[in-house]
Amino acid sequence: MIRSTQQRKAIYDVLIDSGRPLSVNEIFEQAKNGAPTLGIATVYRNIKALQDEGKLNLVALPGESPRWEVPTEHHHHFLCRTCDRLFEIRNCPTNIGSLLPDGYVLEDHDILLRGQCRDCAKRKSLKSDK
Amino acid sequence: MIRSTQQRKAIYDVLIDSGRPLSVNEIFEQAKNGAPTLGIATVYRNIKALQDEGKLNLVALPGESPRWEVPTEHHHHFLCRTCDRLFEIRNCPTNIGSLLPDGYVLEDHDILLRGQCRDCAKRKSLKSDK
DNA sequence: ATATGTGCAAAGCATTTGCGGAGAT
């Protein structure tokens, strides 16, 4: 049976309060505020437990360290190359299975878009304008 | 100056001959045929060197160990959840930028499809048929 | 009271690095 501990609450609250997916170390550092004696092993164990319970989703990105987020509906991500922030993209291409050759069975897909977020794109266009 | 060694040739040839991206261990195991005394450190060192020379591309996948492939034109990948092999998908959705909210600038994208490859899908349908 | 959770330290794993010797030029 799953117990409600100070550590687990601190870890979960960090993800609830953050508007974006966080890495192990971001969670560790921030959760210390709510659980000062927190050890890194406890963070790993609780992230995994929360994931198994369906309360957190693993966000695996190609070439990036993993992050976790509070589950929402199916979505993808946009990574800004300038500020390194990760954004949620709610749209999803509907016809993705049509890319596959005959005989292949599609079960899931990940899409990561990269480029400049609104803020960084604006900042860059200002620079080149002057 | 870069030397042409038995080990480097064996490693590169494995990638050239394989029709799909390979992991470090796949490369290691197969390259032993051409270089029996091969050590794993040499594999890592040569993969990195070949990548720096532009002769290999790193294929970074979300939540999967990295693979390398001989550079070709833009494409995506399909990962079989049963046999863990990675396949190249030559098609690419043309309208991917339309997923983005206004103001975001798209520079690149990664797509990973997951499911059952042709061989594994066939094997599973045989099992459930009998 | 008791069984799960925690913190610590040690163990695992994949990858990298240092080093003496082998091999390509």
Added chain:
DNA sequence: ATCTCCGCAAATGCTTTGCACATAT
């Protein structure tokens, strides 16, 4: 002959695990 490259083994860095104590129920 020289200098890069190799294989080995040790060193990393991140994650997991074993264990004894703490704590939620």
